Amino acid sequence: MPFRLFPLRPAWPAVLLFLCTWLLLAGPAQATHIVGGEMELVHNTGDSYTLILNLYFDAANGSPSALDADLTASIFEKGSNQRVTNVLLPLTANTFVNYTNPACAKPTLSTRRLVYSKNITLPPGTYNNPQGYYVAVERCCRNNSINNIVSPNSAAQTFYLEFPAVVRRGQPFIDSTPRIFPPLADYACRDELFYYDFGGQDADGDSLVYDLVTPLNGSSNSNVPKPAAASAAPYSLITWLPPAPTIPGVPTRPPLSTLNQIPGSPTLNIDRNTGRLTVRPTDMGLFVFGVRCSEYRNGEKIGEARRDFQLMVLNCPTNAKPSMVLLPTPNSAAPYRPGRDTLRLVQGGNRCVRVRFTDPDPNSRLSLSLSAVNFTGLMPSFTTATSGAVRTPGAPDTLTATLCFPECINTQGRVFLLDVVVGDDGCSLPKRDTVRVAFTASPPANSLPTLVSTAGPPLPLRVRVGDLITFDVTGTDPDNDPIQLEMSGQGFNPTNLGATLSQGTVGNQQRGRFTWRVDCRAVGPDSVRNFQFTAATSPCNTRQAVTITVPIIVRYDNRPPTLASTLPRVVQPNTIPLVELPLGQTYTATFTGADVDRDGLTLSATGSTEDGSEGFDLAAAGMRFSAQNGVGVATGTFQWDVSCAAANLRRNLVVTFRLVDATCRPLPQEQRVRLLVKNPDTLAVKLYNIITPNRDGKNDEFRLPDLPPNFCESQFKSVQVFTRWGQQVFSSTDREFRWPGEGSAGVYYYFVTYTDGRRFRGWLEVVR
Structure with missing residues (x-):
């Protein structure tokens, strides 16, 4: 019987191997064949986030009916375990997980990646607890063929994620949780080193630290495999399988635990800084394990993500490790000695080395690769083929390649380290041999460029505005x-x-x-x-x-232009000459502008009040200005037809004549004149106050011959005479009115009104 071989190893792994094989042949039982999973929380913008559950499913042995269309995630306050909300996550993606080496794929090992996700809102008014929050999804059950836990067919899973409050000290605190990837589709080979990169990425640049944790079991079970919502922490852990009974003569293995999840030499381990997973398993079977990725910002832990996963260990054909040597020069027979030799690449020297690589296994295909250890930037490269088969019919036992260092590599006196790696195509993962090359290099000497110009001599160049200057x-x-x-x-x-x-x-x-x-x-x-x-x-x-x-x-030299005119001369400084004319006359003034620099000249005229606070339209005042502008010379003519148009404006009208030279910094010249319509009302108003209507031809009538004359809008409107008791006895709209003083003798009062609102009043005594 095959059981006779088992005493060479502990008895319990052999029994488990038998059970595992039987269960695989028997097909799925009550388990859902969930391989594992992890959660993510990704910030979108503002208060918007996406909550994601990546769930991995055994596509080879699992039943499609066990796939869930949705799962419920529950969010809790970390400090109080108080539930905040439940989020229904619909299934949004269903893809296969690829093998690292597709040639090693096993039909009995196939994993699907199911993505459940939903956009959620985390308002600052709600998610502000300084102790943070956690999210959990519970689902039962695990693969019934797992070999390192108790009752795997009824063991559940709790997918767990921690994240910080979205506001701190009144300011937004933005965080996307780490993304652990890629998922694992590969298997491990017994007694062979297995390695895999579980390293994550963090969108916020936070520091990530990895360690192993015991997977969470939670409270779901085979009776309630998919709870309506997750329960609050703490969550129960899976139970590690206890040690097998001691067999005389067989070494006792350490019990399974968080630090010994997969039996091996070494046992399962993860690099704290890189997330690189390694194990050399000593037993075949299916083993579950847990990895935690903690997120730190400014030395403070702000969250964590956990991956619950499993690894299949199989017997694999023996695969020998490839080997490689480096020869410093094409003609040298002495190989490079890692850790002792340093390649010194000098200007003008040989910058290439030969690489010899081989593998003891027949039909092995080898590939070379490079990895910088302590530098970035320019990398050496292979100038010949970097892959090939060895020991196959017609193929050599040893392959060679040439590795060359670019001339521009400059180590600046430091020693750079480069890993030259050869890997085979063995299963499940390539075996590798690495030669770490230490080298120094300096770039070739280089001379400065030269530069000449055709500008000058002499220098400096002297130019004026408008000049075109060119040189090479x-x-x-x-x-x-x-x-x-x-x-x-x-x-x-x-x-x-x-x-x-x-x-x-x-x-x-x-x-x-x-x-x-x-x-x-x-x-x-x-x-x-x-x-x-x-x-x-x-x-x-x-x-x-x-x-x-x-x-x-x-x-740049600009001399001011000159402006001459026929305007009246300024008698005193800072005064404006006055031109006062009666209605009906025409006033004309001429202007001449000149510029010795031959700049373009422009003459203009604008109207304003005497204090400059308000402008007026020249045409509305009966004024016209025409100009003939030109280069170096400009002329203009101003004409004013004196009419009521100017008088009706009722202001002191000032016209400013401006001459501007068209240059970078103009020096304008101005002349001003004050224009006034002469009012004929130059005599004092005489108001008579006594008449003697005795018909002697002397002072018999009341009249006002010395009233102001009619002028534009100021026209005589009416005269009214009243008794001392306010009774009107006379009125007229005739400027030449005459009142003979009818009525009794005594004192009378009169009012004279003009159309512009002016009024004159007085008293009149009638003596008989």
Whole structure:
């Protein structure tokens, strides 16, 4: 019987192996064939997050009917275990997990990755507990063929995740939990080293620390495999299988535990910093294990993610490890000695080494790869084939490749370490041999480029506004490195002044053409503009540059134009001459502007009040101004037809004549004149106050011949005469009115009104 072989190893693994094989042949029982899983919480924007459960399912042995269309996640406060909410996670993806080496795929091992996810909102007013929160999903049951726990067919799983409050000290605290990946589809081989990268990524750049944990069991069971919601922590743990009975003569193995989840030498272990999982299993079977990834920010733990998973250990064909040696030079027979030798790559020396690699196994296919240990940036590369088969008919026993280091690698006096790795195509994972190469390297010497220009001599260049200036700059590099020409300015941007530098390659030269039409943008407090031209090269990504400076002086002298006119002369400084004319006349003034710099001249006229607080339209006041503008000379004519149009404005009207030279800093000239319509009302108003209507022809009637005359809008409107008791005895709208003083003698009162609102009043005594 095959059981006779089992005493070579502890009895309990043999029995478990038998049970495992029987269960696989018998097909699925009551278990759901959940392989494992982990949870994630991903920040989207604002208060929006995505809650994800990655669940792994045994696609080879599990029944599709065991797949859930949704699962419920429960969120709790970590400090009080108080439930906050339940989230129904629908199934959103269903894919297969790939093998690391597809050629090693086993039809009895197939894993699906089921993704349950939903967008949720975590408002700061709710999720602000400083102790944080946790999420749990409970589901039963595990694969019934697991070999390292008690009653696997009734053992449940609790998928667990911790995350921090979304607000701290009144400020948003954004966090996406670590993403542990990739999932595991591979199997391990008994007595062979198994390795896998369980390292995660963190979107926020938080530090991640890994350790092994006992998987969580929780409170679900075969009677209630899918609870409506998860229960609150603490969660029960799975129970490790106890040690097998002691057999005389057979070494006793340590009991299974958190630190001994899969029997092996070494047992299952995970690198604290990298998440690299390793084990050399000593027993066949299906083994469950748990990994925790803790998340730290500024030295404080803010969350954790757990992966519950399982690993199948099989008997595999023996696979020998490949081997490799490095020879320093193509003609050297002495191999490179890792840990003792250092390759020193010097300028002009040989920068390539030969790599010999082989494998004892027939039909083995080998591949080379490189991994930098303590440096980043430029990497060496293989210049010949990096893979091939050995020991097959027609194939050599030993393969060779050439590894070359780029000239630009610069270790800057340090010793760089490079791992040269050869791997085979053995199952389940490649066997590897690594040679760690220490090397120093310096880049080749490089000369600075040269740069010349055709600007000057003499320097500085002297230009005026309006000038077009051009010259060439030429860059040359003795090492024929590509050159780039650059233009800049000391304290200014040349392109903002309209300067350009076009360039092109001619032979081994880079030629640039500087072009600048000088305009007003160049006129400033500093008359000298220092243009800088640079020829730059980047040998081995190291910038080398030379710069020349071309000073350009922008000369700008502007003399003010002159303005002559026929306006009245200014008698006193800071006064405005007055032109006062009666209605019906026409006033004309002429203007002549001249500029010795021959700048363009513009004449204009604007109207305003005397204090300048308000303007008026010239045409509305009966005024016209025409100008003939030109280069160096401008003339203009002002004409005023004196009418009520100006008088009705009721203001002191001032016209400003302005001559402006078209240059960068104009020096305008102005002349002003005050215009007034002469009012004929120049006599004092005489109001009579006595009449003697005795018909002697002397002072018999009341009249007012000396009232102000009618003028534009000021017209005589009416006169009214009243008794001392307010009784009106006379009224007229005739300016030439006459009242003979009917009625009794005595004192009367009169009122005179004009259309512009002016009123005159007085008293009149009638003497008989």
